Amino acid sequence: EVQLVESGGGLVQPGGSLRLACAASAFTFNIYEMSWVRQAPGKGLEWLSYISSSGDTIYYADSLKGRFTISRDNAKNSLYLQMNNLRAEDTAVYYCARIGCTSTSCFDYWGQGTLVTVSS
Amino acid sequence: QSALTQPASVSGSPGQSITISCTGTSSDVGAYNYVSWYQQHPGKAPKLMIYDVSNRPSGVSFRFSGSKSGSRASLTISGLQAEDEADYYCSSYTSSSTWVFGGGTRLTVL
Numbered sequence: 350e351v352q353l354v355e356s357g358g359g360l361v362q363p364g365g366s367l368r369l370a371c372a373a374s375a376f377t378f379n380i381y382e383m384s385w386v387r388q389a390p391g392k393g394l395e396w397l398s399y400i401s402s403s404g405d406t407i408y409y410a411d412s413l414k415g416r417f418t419i420s421r422d423n424a425k426n427s428l429y430l431q432m433n434n435l436r437a438e439d440t441a442v443y444y445c446a447r448i449g450c451t452s453t454s455c456f457d458y459w460g461q462g463t464l465v466t467v468s469s
Numbered sequence: 470q471s472a473l474t475q476p477a478s479v480s481g482s483p484g485q486s487i488t489i490s491c492t493g494t495s496s497d498v499g500a501y502n503y504v505s506w507y508q509q510h511p512g513k514a515p516k517l518m519i520y521d522v523s524n525r526p527s528g529v530s531f532r533f534s535g536s537k538s539g540s541r542a543s544l545t546i547s548g549l550q551a552e553d554e555a556d557y558y559c560s561s562y563t564s565s566s567t568w569v570f571g572g573g574t575r576l577t578v579l
Contacts, residue, residue, distance in 0.1 A: 384568070386515075393472070393573040394507070394515065394558050399566070408566050411470065444514060454503035454562045455520035462514055 351376045351458045353445050358463030365435050365467070371428040371445030371460055379403075379423035382448040384456060385430045387441040395441075398430065399448070435467045473498065473559055473571035480577040486547040489574045491559030492540060497569055499540035503562035506535060506544045509573075510555045518557075519544060546576070554578040 442462040449457030507515035519535035559571040
């Protein structure tokens with residue numbers, strides 16, 4: 350069964366950095382595009398970033414303003430999100446999601462999420 | 470990129486049908502047939518229910534269906550069941566090669 354397991358969340362002070370990881374299993378990771386999506390407490394889903402299967406093509410939501418960096422290591426079946434200069438409004442559960450479906454336009458599998466809390 | 474517009478809440482009785490709307494623009498919902506819908510129960514990860522406007526992934530009940538007209542997409546749930554009570558989110562691929570979600574709709578089964 351396809352599994353995505355996020356890690357790396359926790360409590361961080363404003364201005365700090367955190368690196369999230371997403372370990373993938375039970376599918377051929379290196380042929381799938383991936384994304385990060387977050388959900389602030391009590392709020393809706395927010396798409397953050399996309400990375401192609403090879404890692405050559407990357408897109409970000411405008412709201413991130415260059416503070417976040419997505420990457421992947423296909424040899425390790427892992428997806429990453431480096432988050433810098435964190436702000437209180439970045440507090441959220443962060444999900445990694447596989448981009449699937451016939452048109453590679455939807456998120457067909459999601460991890461359980463990892464909570465990031467930005468607070469002093 | 471502004472969020473897609475969904476009603477904050479909808480409700481229905483068991484056995485009834487409900488429809489959740491999702492309104493976007495010509496740059497997202499209206500641009501492609503790449504609208505998907507997700508169900509999220511409290512404390513759980515989202516689950517894909519509909520993709521490419523009207524396709525159901527394997528394992529999703531036939532009671533869930535999707536449609537689109539112009540820049541407005543809809544999710545219909547027929548034969549409401551207690552387990553359908555959850556938050557529902559629409560999403561669309563955009564002309565900027567990004568994705569956008571709706572604000573979410575809380576479905577209450579009365």
